[in-house]
Amino acid sequence: MRKDYPRYTLRVSKEMLFKIKYIANFNGRTKNKEIEQTLKKHIRDFEKNFGEINVPDEISEDE
Numbered sequence: 001m002r003k004d005y006p007r008y009t010l011r012v013s014k015e016m017l018f019k020i021k022y023i024a025n026f027n028g029r030t031k032n033k034e035i036e037q038t039l040k041k042h043i044r045d046f047e048k049n050f051g052e053i054n055v056p057d058e059i060s061e062d063e
Contacts, residue, residue, distance in 0.1 A: 010035070 017031070024034035047053060
């Protein structure tokens with residue numbers, strides 16, 4: 001894991017975690033990478049519909 005990536009705790013139900021693991025295994029990914037790919041797709045779709053989200057040069061960990 002890259003050291004410059006902030007950690008984030010995600011709370012989900014056991015059922016959802018099982019399904020994420022199932023999909024991740026199907027796609028040959030870890031659960032973390034599966035969640036990351038899902039989030040990337042969601043962000044792409046959002047930006048396609050509503051415009052690019054501008055990210056400031058400095059971001060605090062709680063943003």
